[in-house]
Amino acid sequence: MFNLSAASAYFLFIHFGVSGTRLRDVLVARLGEGRFRGAFAVASVVGLVWMIYGYRHAPTVGLWGQLPGLRPLAFALVFVAFLFVGVGLVTPSPTRVGMESKLTEGNDIARGMVRITRHPFLWGVALWALVHLIVNGDLASLMLFGSLLVLALGGTVAIDAKRSRKFGDRWAQFAHTTSNVPFAAILNGRNSIVSALREIGIVRPLVVVLAYVLTLYFHGRLFGAPLL
Numbered sequence: 104m105f106n107l108s109a110a111s112a113y114f115l116f117i118h119f120g121v122s123g124t125r126l127r128d129v130l131v132a133r134l135g136e137g138r139f140r141g142a143f144a145v146a147s148v149v150g151l152v153w154m155i156y157g158y159r160h161a162p163t164v165g166l167w168g169q170l171p172g173l174r175p176l177a178f179a180l181v182f183v184a185f186l187f188v189g190v191g192l193v194t195p196s197p198t199r200v201g202m203e204s205k206l207t208e209g210n211d212i213a214r215g216m217v218r219i220t221r222h223p224f225l226w227g228v229a230l231w232a233l234v235h236l237i238v239n240g241d242l243a244s245l246m247l248f249g250s251l252l253v254l255a256l257g258g259t260v261a262i263d264a265k266r267s268r269k270f271g272d273r274w275a276q277f278a279h280t281t282s283n284v285p286f287a288a289i290l291n292g293r294n295s296i297v298s299a300l301r302e303i304g305i306v307r308p309l310v311v312v313l314a315y316v317l318t319l320y321f322h323g324r325l326f327g328a329p330l331l
Contacts, residue, residue, distance in 0.1 A: 104157075104161050104162060104164075104242070104243070104246075106153070106156065106157035106160065106161070107154065107157030107158055107161045107243060107246050107247065108157075108246065109153075109157070110150060110153035110154040110156070110157045111154060111157075111246050111247065111250040113150050113153065114147075114150035114151065114153075114154055114250060114254070115250055115253065115254060117143070117146050117147065117150060118147075118254055118257075118258065118261070119254075119257060119261065121143070122143060122261065124261075125268075127139070127265070128268070140200065154247060154250070155247075157247075158243050158244075158246075158247045161242075161243035161246075162243075163241055163243070164241055164242035164243065165240065165241050165242075166240050166241055166242055166245060167240045168240045168241075169238060169239060169240050170237065170238050170240060173237065173238055174238070177234045177237075177238050178319075178330075180230055180233075180234045181230075181231055181234050181315075182315050183227075183230060184227040184228070184230040184231035184234070185227070185231075185311050185314060185315045185318075186227070186308060186311050187216070187220075187223045187224065187226050187227030187230065187285075188223070188224050188227035188228065188231070189227075189307065189310065189311035189314060190215065190216045190223065190303055190307045190308065190311060191216050191217075191222075191223025191224040191226075191227060192224055193307060194214070194215045194216045194217055194223065194303075195212075195214075195217075196212075196213075196217045196221060196223075197212065197266065197270075197274075197277060198217075198221050198222055198262050198263075198266065199224075203266065203269070203270070206266075206270050206273040206274060206277055207273065212277060213277065213280045213281045213294065214298075214299075214302050215299060215302040215303045216299065216303060217281060218281065218288070218289065218294045218295065218296070218298060218299035218302070219285050219286055219289065219296075219299050220281070220282060220283065220284065220285040220286070220287075221263075221277075221278070221281040221282065221283060222258070222259040222262065222283060223285075225255040225256070225258050225259050225262075226255070226259070226285055228251060228255040229251075229252050229255035229256050232248040232249070232251040232252040232255065233248070233252050235248045236248035236249055236252060259283050260283070263278065263283060279293065280293055280294060281293075281294065282294075
């Protein structure tokens with residue numbers, strides 16, 4: 104369990120202690136944006152692999168236990184998470200690494216899934232992690248998926264703060280038309296669900312459905328936990 108604890112602490116530290124703080128600005132000024140991103144990507148991969156290794160070798164310490172009655176709800180929520188992650192990954196947004204320049208393209212840059220939330224990938228990861236944390240019900244899962252949940256939710260706040268420091272009014276204009284919390288801007292009348300669904304289209308969700316079905320089918324072979 105020590106390996107998983109240390110890996111989780113390391114993974115959270117490099118994101119909240121470096122990436123989302125002013126220390127990142129200092130390091131970028133010294134190393135350059137490209138070198139910093141490369142070094143941080145390597146550090147992140149090391150941390151993620153370390154966490155997975157620690158999780159696979161951690162002893163089973165039961166907490167509330169598995170909850171088979173929640174499986175249908177879990178399947179539905181993970182599908183929603185897949186939609187946020189899959190569609191979010193192919194939707195341009197200034198919140199994504201390397202796309203900050205889109206803030207110079209005018210006010211109409213919140214399109215598709217970004218109308219629902221400006222952090223679709225991270226909210227998808229957060230929902231996926233929360234479901235896995237709940238339905239597994241053991242200490243190792245709490246540590247692994249809990250860390251990813253905290254990272255995803257905290258990451259949305261850290262990215263907003265980072266973009267606000269760097270882009271000021273241009274970020275404020277974009278942020279006003281979107282929301283961090285899914286559907287908040289739509290419920291406040293600052294955006295439109297109709298426009299979001301029209302721009303998302305049908306092809307992207309169909310690809311997500313295919314990826315979701317394949318993941319269900321091969322889950323046992325890939326992760327050692329058959330679902331079907």
